[in-house]
Amino acid sequence: MLYIEKLNKSFKDRQVLQDLTLYVAPGEIYGLLGANGAGKTTTINIICNLLQADSGIVKVNHQLVSEATKKIIGIAPQENLLYRGLSCEENVKFFAKIYGLNRIERQKQVKATLKAVNLLDRAKSPVETLSGGMQRRLNIAVALVHQPKLVILDEPTTGLDIEARYEIWELIRQLKNQGITILLTTHFLDEAERLCNKIGILKNGQILAEGSLEELRTCIPAKEILVVQTSEAEKAIARAIACGFTPRRYGSDLSFWLPEHLELKEIIARFDGIHIDSISRQPIRLEHIYLELTQKC
Numbered sequence: 474m475l476y477i478e479k480l481n482k483s484f485k486d487r488q489v490l491q492d493l494t495l496y497v498a499p500g501e502i503y504g505l506l507g508a509n510g511a512g513k514t515t516t517i518n519i520i521c522n523l524l525q526a527d528s529g530i531v532k533v534n535h536q537l538v539s540e541a542t543k544k545i546i547g548i549a550p551q552e553n554l555l556y557r558g559l560s561c562e563e564n565v566k567f568f569a570k571i572y573g574l575n576r577i578e579r580q581k582q583v584k585a586t587l588k589a590v591n592l593l594d595r596a597k598s599p600v601e602t603l604s605g606g607m608q609r610r611l612n613i614a615v616a617l618v619h620q621p622k623l624v625i626l627d628e629p630t631t632g633l634d635i636e637a638r639y640e641i642w643e644l645i646r647q648l649k650n651q652g653i654t655i656l657l658t659t660h661f662l663d664e665a666e667r668l669c670n671k672i673g674i675l676k677n678g679q680i681l682a683e684g685s686l687e688e689l690r691t692c693i694p695a696k697e698i699l700v701v702q703t704s705e706a707e708k709a710i711a712r713a714i715a716c717g718f719t720p721r722r723y724g725s726d727l728s729f730w731l732p733e734h735l736e737l738k739e740i741i742a743r744f745d746g747i748h749i750d751s752i753s754r755q756p757i758r759l760e761h762i763y764l765e766l767t768q769k770c
């Protein structure tokens with residue numbers, strides 16, 4: 474559905490995308506992850522034909538991006554694209570007109586889209602009277618009104634409380650069930666873990682790694698992660714290394730990669746003679762993979 478090959482883009486002498494290559498299959502939710510400034514929005518702007526690449530190929534549904542492909546893409550940008558004084562219905566209708574839907578299609582699609590984002594009962598409410606979560610859902614409705622094949626959601630849950638995030642996640646799952654292909658950017662790694670069947674990790678305009686969560690787990694040669702609280706960190710690290718555990722710091726957490734599954738009593742035995750306050754075990758999460766890849770390069 475989305476094919477990007479060797480995409481390059483510079484702003485003056487700063488190269489923002491470097492041979493960026495990625496593929497999104499029909500019906501997939503692809504999570505594009507990267508720190509601020511990694512090049513996510515630049516990539517999105519090129520896909521939406523709002524920005525010209527210096528070189529490379531971008532195809533949506535087998536067509537090179539152009540004014541024509543805009544009609545098969547729906548974009549919900551980071552900043553809500555809404556008219557605050559207009560009602561939900563008026564906002565969606567306005568974008569339906571921009572996308573060239575006729576009067577009958579508009580009537581049908583405005584209703585269907587507001588229903589899909591669970592805002593039909595607020596159709597007549599002005600945007601400024603909606604909660605932040607409702608506004609984000611309306612921002613997504615605007616991206617759906619012309620029934621696009623590819624939907625781009627740029628940080629759809631930033632700034633929302635957990636209940637509003639759950640509602641957006643449910644909406645994204647429903648879109649996937651309808652066969653819509655989704656490109657999602659997020660800084661929430663748990664969000665990518667829950668929703669995406671493919672994840673690409675972007676740094677300095679290049680994809681460092683790409684795949685399902687299972688495939689990305691192979692980036693860390695460990696079975697699980699041990700988090701240790703101790704007042705004798707130096708001693709614990711030296712002992713762990715001698716046992717074949719790989720030390721890492723995740724924030725202030727002293728952690729170790731365990732190369733094999735061990736019983737808790739075996740783990741405790743390895744730290745014999747060292748003062749340990751607590752030991753906990755964690756599965757390998759996307760945050761560990763993300764940090765490993767982005768800090769190494």
Ligand SMILES: Nc1ncnc2c1ncn2[C@@H]1O[C@H](COP(=O)(O)OP(=O)(O)OP(=O)(O)O)[C@@H](O)[C@H]1O
Pocket residue numbers: 484489507508509510511512513514515516
């Ligand atoms: N129009 C522009 N002119 C000059 N530099 C730009 C322009 N647009 C983006 N950049 C630069 O390109 C780099 C990538 O920006 P981009 O917005 O694509 O990153 P991002 O991954 O979307 O970041 P964020 O997570 O903060 O949204 C940044 O260093 C940014 O300052």
